[in-house]
Amino acid sequence: VTRADFPDGFVFGVATSAYQIEGARWEGGKGDNIWDVFCENKERILDGSSGEVAVDHYHRYKEDIELMASLGFHAYRFSISWPRIFPDGLGENVNEQGVAFYNDLINFMIEKGIEPYATLYHWDLPHNLQQTVGGWVSDKIVEYFALYAEACFANFGDRVKHWITINEPLQTAVNGYGIGHFAPGGCQGETARCYLAAHNQILAHAAAVDAYRRKFKAVQGGEVGLVVDCEWAEPFSEKTEDQVATERRLDFQLGWYLDPIYFGDYPESMRQRLGNDLPTFSEKDKELIRNKIDFVGINHYTSRFIAHHQDPDDIYFYRVQQVERIEKWNTGEKIGERAASEWLFIVPWGLRRLLNYVAKRYGNPVIYVTENGMDEEDDQSATLDQVLNDTTRVSYFKGYLASVAQAIKDGADVRGYFAWSFLDNFEWAMGYTKRFGIVYVDYKNGLSRHPKASARWFRHFLKGEEAGNKA
Ligand code: GCO
Numbered sequence: 001v002t003r004a005d006f007p008d009g010f011v012f013g014v015a016t017s018a019y020q021i022e023g024a025r026w027e028g029g030k031g032d033n034i035w036d037v038f039c040e041n042k043e044r045i046l047d048g049s050s051g052e053v054a055v056d057h058y059h060r061y062k063e064d065i066e067l068m069a070s071l072g073f074h075a076y077r078f079s080i081s082w083p084r085i086f087p088d089g090l091g092e093n094v095n096e097q098g099v100a101f102y103n104d105l106i107n108f109m110i111e112k113g114i115e116p117y118a119t120l121y122h123w124d125l126p127h128n129l130q131q132t133v134g135g136w137v138s139d140k141i142v143e144y145f146a147l148y149a150e151a152c153f154a155n156f157g158d159r160v161k162h163w164i165t166i167n168e169p170l171q172t173a174v175n176g177y178g179i180g181h182f183a184p185g186g187c188q189g190e191t192a193r194c195y196l197a198a199h200n201q202i203l204a205h206a207a208a209v210d211a212y213r214r215k216f217k218a219v220q221g222g223e224v225g226l227v228v229d230c231e232w233a234e235p236f237s238e239k240t241e242d243q244v245a246t247e248r249r250l251d252f253q254l255g256w257y258l259d260p261i262y263f264g265d266y267p268e269s270m271r272q273r274l275g276n277d278l279p280t281f282s283e284k285d286k287e288l289i290r291n292k293i294d295f296v297g298i299n300h301y302t303s304r305f306i307a308h309h310q311d312p313d314d315i316y317f318y319r320v321q322q323v324e325r326i327e328k329w330n331t332g333e334k335i336g337e338r339a340a341s342e343w344l345f346i347v348p349w350g351l352r353r354l355l356n357y358v359a360k361r362y363g364n365p366v367i368y369v370t371e372n373g374m375d376e377e378d379d380q381s382a383t384l385d386q387v388l389n390d391t392t393r394v395s396y397f398k399g400y401l402a403s404v405a406q407a408i409k410d411g412a413d414v415r416g417y418f419a420w421s422f423l424d425n426f427e428w429a430m431g432y433t434k435r436f437g438i439v440y441v442d443y444k445n446g447l448s449r450h451p452k453a454s455a456r457w458f459r460h461f462l463k464g465e466e467a468g469n470k471a
Pocket of ligand 1: 017020167168171299371420427436
């Protein structure tokens with residue numbers, strides 16, 4: 001795959017999120033977020049760690065942006081920490097120090113020729129909103145989120161032209177409010193709570209887009225999208241029930257969020273299985289959410305074979321009645337090689353299918369691949385040379401980028417691609433045990449940064465040089 005396989009103007013960037021990299025928990029007038037508090041119980045995180053210091057991007061952002069620019073990336077998808085802007089989340093009295101930090105970051109990016117893509121919510125809800133109103137299960141959150149979004153549009157929208165409201169609402173709903181592996185936790189498989197958290201995220205997204213269109217769009221001229229995470233689902237067998245289960249799986253991942261926005265309601269298969277555990281949209285809600293999206297962000301890492309399953313209480317997707325398989329029933333064909341994370345199998349062709357599926361289901365919307373990448377185990381016994389030589393990741397990127405280029409040729413309107421992640425970082429419940437970065441962070445030696453082979457590969461690829469062309 002080469003740079004020339006992509007249209008002119010196609011955006012290549014890298015992605016991160018605030019809690020995973022910033023650190024500086026107690027600095028700059030920031031309030032606690034739900035992950036700050038969640039990690040205080042060390043048993044919840046595999047290595048007992050937290051994002052309290054993370055990779056100290058808060059203090060090293062200049063070094064990081066310089067490195068990003070030297071690698072030739074055009075764009076940077078970062079997230080704004082809500083409690084840096086409103087420490088208690090209530091949408092009054094903006095914290096000027098927080099605004100100053102993101103102003104500095106954005107200005108420095110632009111100075112280095114990197115375009116900002118800002119995510120408003122990448123899971124770090126102000127703890128106060130969780131404590132006082134119940135976080136995403138309360139409909140009050142919709143208004144608080146809109147106030148926060150407006151403050152960001154007002155302060156940064158003269159320079160930020162691509163906004164993402166919410167990152168992976170599914171993870172917040174399922175893992176945060178349903179199962180409890182993620183903040184805020186405090187639940188164990190509560191179906192209604194999971195679907196309510198999702199419902200309020202959809203409404204909050206729409207309220208933010210609505211505010212943008214009414215108050216900022218005419219002057220600022222930017223675009224606002226939503227980022228959903230979706231694995232590709234491939235039927236486990238030719239049996240009808242497996243084919244139907246596979247469609248249902250996509251309903252429960254993608255349709256869950258995008259159907260209400262594009263068509264005004266949840267997919268029928270969800271209504272059938274969930275009954276009253278699935279909230280309903282009033283006519284007024286429907287009017288608010290319809291078509292409130294300028295682009296679809298897709299976070300994609302892996303694919304699965306999907307089979308039908310009788311058990312209605314399957315833990316992960318709550319009544320989707322399907323089960324994941326990693327080998328085909330008849331041939332034993334593997335879906336792909338596994339990366340470090342248990343859930344991550346390397347399946348480049350899955351991304352092409354997913355992009356074409358999204359294009360078809362939603363009328364060929366503008367799409368950005370907002371995250372794509374793989375992890376390696378943190379190996380304490382390896383030398384620096386060894387850990388920098390991430391050849392599997394290089395082939396992962398080559399394969400997945402080729403798949404994106406094919407989807408574009410098939411007709412999908414994909415405008416950009418962001419590698420996850422720029423830096424090794426705090427991988428949520430896995431702590432620092434998994435490394436997703438194209439830049440290595442030496443946790444034992446002052447958090448120093450070292451570009452891996454994959455970062456160098458991107459540099460050549462982006463320049464259209466030999467190494468990229470041979471790929
Ligand atoms: C997200 C992702 C990232 C993860 C990545 C690897 O929500 O955008 O969860 O934050 O680090 O997906 O698991």
